[in-house]
Amino acid sequence: MFRKEIKVLDCTIRDGGLINNYQFSEKFVKAVYAAICDSGVDIIEIGKKLVESDEYPRSKYGEWNYCEDDLIKRIVESYQGKFQPKIAVMFDIGRIDINGLKQKTDSPVDMIRTACYVKQIDKALDVVKRCKDKGYETTLNIMAISAAIETEVIEALEGVAKTPEVDYLYLVDSYGAFYSEQITHYINLYKNYMPIEKMGFHGHNNIQLAYANTQQCIIEGMNLLDTTINGMGRGAGNCNTELLLGFLRNPKYDVRPIYKVIQDEFVPLRKTMEWGFNDIYGISGLLNQHPRDGMKWRADKDKAENCHDFYDYCTKAVTGD
Amino acid sequence: MFRKEIKVLDCTIRDGGLINNYQFSEKFVKAVYAAICDSGVDIIEIGKKLVESDEYPRSKYGEWNYCEDDLIKRIVESYQGKFQPKIAVMFDIGRIDINGLKQKTDSPVDMIRTACYVKQIDKALDVVKRCKDKGYETTLNIMAISAAIETEVIEALEGVAKTPEVDYLYLVDSYGAFYSEQITHYINLYKNYMPIEKMGFHGHNNIQLAYANTQQCIIEGMNLLDTTINGMGRGAGNCNTELLLGFLRNPKYDVRPIYKVIQDEFVPLRKTMEWGFNDIYGISGLLNQHPRDGMKWRADKDKAENCHDFYDYCTKAVTGD
Numbered sequence: 001m002f003r004k005e006i007k008v009l010d011c012t013i014r015d016g017g018l019i020n021n022y023q024f025s026e027k028f029v030k031a032v033y034a035a036i037c038d039s040g041v042d043i044i045e046i047g048k049k050l051v052e053s054d055e056y057p058r059s060k061y062g063e064w065n066y067c068e069d070d071l072i073k074r075i076v077e078s079y080q081g082k083f084q085p086k087i088a089v090m091f092d093i094g095r096i097d098i099n100g101l102k103q104k105t106d107s108p109v110d111m112i113r114t115a116c117y118v119k120q121i122d123k124a125l126d127v128v129k130r131c132k133d134k135g136y137e138t139t140l141n142i143m144a145i146s147a148a149i150e151t152e153v154i155e156a157l158e159g160v161a162k163t164p165e166v167d168y169l170y171l172v173d174s175y176g177a178f179y180s181e182q183i184t185h186y187i188n189l190y191k192n193y194m195p196i197e198k199m200g201f202h203g204h205n206n207i208q209l210a211y212a213n214t215q216q217c218i219i220e221g222m223n224l225l226d227t228t229i230n231g232m233g234r235g236a237g238n239c240n241t242e243l244l245l246g247f248l249r250n251p252k253y254d255v256r257p258i259y260k261v262i263q264d265e266f267v268p269l270r271k272t273m274e275w276g277f278n279d280i281y282g283i284s285g286l287l288n289q290h291p292r293d294g295m296k297w298r299a300d301k302d303k304a305e306n307c308h309d310f311y312d313y314c315t316k317a318v319t320g321d
Numbered sequence: 322m323f324r325k326e327i328k329v330l331d332c333t334i335r336d337g338g339l340i341n342n343y344q345f346s347e348k349f350v351k352a353v354y355a356a357i358c359d360s361g362v363d364i365i366e367i368g369k370k371l372v373e374s375d376e377y378p379r380s381k382y383g384e385w386n387y388c389e390d391d392l393i394k395r396i397v398e399s400y401q402g403k404f405q406p407k408i409a410v411m412f413d414i415g416r417i418d419i420n421g422l423k424q425k426t427d428s429p430v431d432m433i434r435t436a437c438y439v440k441q442i443d444k445a446l447d448v449v450k451r452c453k454d455k456g457y458e459t460t461l462n463i464m465a466i467s468a469a470i471e472t473e474v475i476e477a478l479e480g481v482a483k484t485p486e487v488d489y490l491y492l493v494d495s496y497g498a499f500y501s502e503q504i505t506h507y508i509n510l511y512k513n514y515m516p517i518e519k520m521g522f523h524g525h526n527n528i529q530l531a532y533a534n535t536q537q538c539i540i541e542g543m544n545l546l547d548t549t550i551n552g553m554g555r556g557a558g559n560c561n562t563e564l565l566l567g568f569l570r571n572p573k574y575d576v577r578p579i580y581k582v583i584q585d586e587f588v589p590l591r592k593t594m595e596w597g598f599n600d601i602y603g604i605s606g607l608l609n610q611h612p613r614d615g616m617k618w619r620a621d622k623d624k625a626e627n628c629h630d631f632y633d634y635c636t637k638a639v640t641g642d
Binding site: 179181205207209213215256259260263267277283307308311312 | 603
């Protein structure tokens with residue numbers, strides 16, 4: 001598949017940080033950044049930019065949860081590759097300091113991605129506008145769409161349509177529950193409010209469909225796709241950067257630096273962190289459930305592999321009305 | 322997805338046997354058979370039916386490589402479930418004793434699947450005819466299509482079109498290299514020679530697309546789909562039975578017995594056998610290569626995880642003309 005407009009956004013550090021509370025070493029993030037530079041990937045999301053709080057104390061969360069400017073500058077200055085990716089960070093509604101956000105001209109950040117649930121749309125659109133006012137490229141990532149009521153999704157999209165400050169609207173499959181025809185269904189719905197050229201996709205791999213669904217988005221005409229190196233991300237993880245680069249026939253991309261950083265940095269990391277498809281996350285995806293129960297189940301070594309028991313646990317919990 | 326005509330063929334023992342030379346215990350196969358019965362899966366392929374030879378000595382290969390009638394009878398008689406699946410075995414061209422094959426009326430086997438490469442099509446069609454003469458349901462599984470020259474595929478399909486003894490023609494993605502649009506391309510090609518209602522699909526999971534491609538076949542109208550429990554099969558394995566049953570909304574299927582046998586039998590087995598997606602098989606799939614090099618690479622514990630080195634190895638080997 002070749003289409004010159006397609007852009008890849010690698011969110012390894014941001015989605016991977018959901019597994020380890022953003023406790024990556026600076027050495028690791030620098031290695032990821034260098035690989036992204038050399039591979040030609042267009043954008044790197046380097047973490048969340050939240051404020052410290054009782055919910056997110058520095059005692060528990062690493063620095064990629066706060067992404068202060070000095071930190072980002074150290075990363076960007078650590079490597080000069082053939083390409084220089086844009087830098088993105090993620091905002092969570094209610095956990096940020098929008099007044100403290102610098103003007104784009106004084107910041108190493110290029111793009112701010114605002115994540116929200118359907119019910120938070122008004123607050124999220126306000127945040128997007130203010131990010132745009134300060135000069136940033138913006139995305140709006142409405143999460144957990146597979147579990148949202150469609151009339152409420154439509155109301156949210158009506159709000160998006162009235163907000164030209166949204167540069168990209170993301171279709172987000174937080175539960176990793178969609179298959180290709182559902183992707184097409186939601187894209188067609190979103191298209192009523194936003195042109196496909198201004199849409200992005202973020203998938204999860206619970207039922208091994210993150211890569212396939214990303215391809216389906218490309219087939220439907222979408223040009224901004226999220227990936228993570230080695231698929232590292234919460235629960236079953238995401239669409240693998242290396243698979244998508246291997247699929248895209250654009251000579252600007254080189255998959256080798258990605259395989260190199262996997263071999264050097266991710267293989268050792270896999271001994272201490274778990275991500276990727278397994279039976280438990282497969283059940284979460286099939287049942288269209290938030291991965292939190294699956295993650296809790298996997299954390300208990302005595303029952304981590306007991307997929308039949310987990311299926312029973314999940315389905316018994318939802319019987320009755 | 323609900324369509325009452327869809328049938329699932331579980332080939333766990335046959336494709337899984339490619340990993341361990343068919344050395345499954347009878348207890349294990351009986352457990353798989355019982356789970357298949359209880360799940361409502363339509364057909365179980367229980368092994369290959371080859372003759373002993375210097376290439377396939379009994380000293381090296383287990384009994385599921387030969388599938389003698391007494392063995393199959395012991396399995397079938399070991400469990401009476403709600404459903405009784407049809408029994409299939411696989412024939413490899415040049416490694417079988419067609420004259421020694423009993424009439425269907427005297428055999429526990431219902432379906433014989435003949436696997437061949439494009440160049441073996443004439444021999445394969447002869448075998449299919451003779452299986453049909455003896456009363457068996459037949460399939461023809463033309464392997465490694467992603468690496469075959471299309472004019473030769475077309476010649477093979479012309480032969481198939483003239484052979485009404487072929488009950489089902491399989492599209493086989495041996496290298497796990499196809500994505501959805503390629504699946505559609507080949508289905509459209511095959512349709513010129515065989516109606517879609519008489520086609521089946523067998524995928525491999527090298528780039529995490531076995532399940533997605535199986536769904537694409539269903540979307541295109543295909544009704545016979547191969548799966549394996551837990552995705553167990555050569556290299557990156559196959560479309561997971563449990564994922565496909567979870568996707569199909571036919572109440573005749575029950576996914577619970579599949580998760581039960583995974584928990585009880587496959588989880589322990591995973592400690593001694595390896596299958597499923599990993600970086601190495603991902604590279605094989607992206608490069609449209611036979612998984613044999615990847616399997617050899619994985620078997621060497623010193624370099625099994627060195628995906629960058631494997632990428633170099635594979636791509637250096639194919640430079641030049």
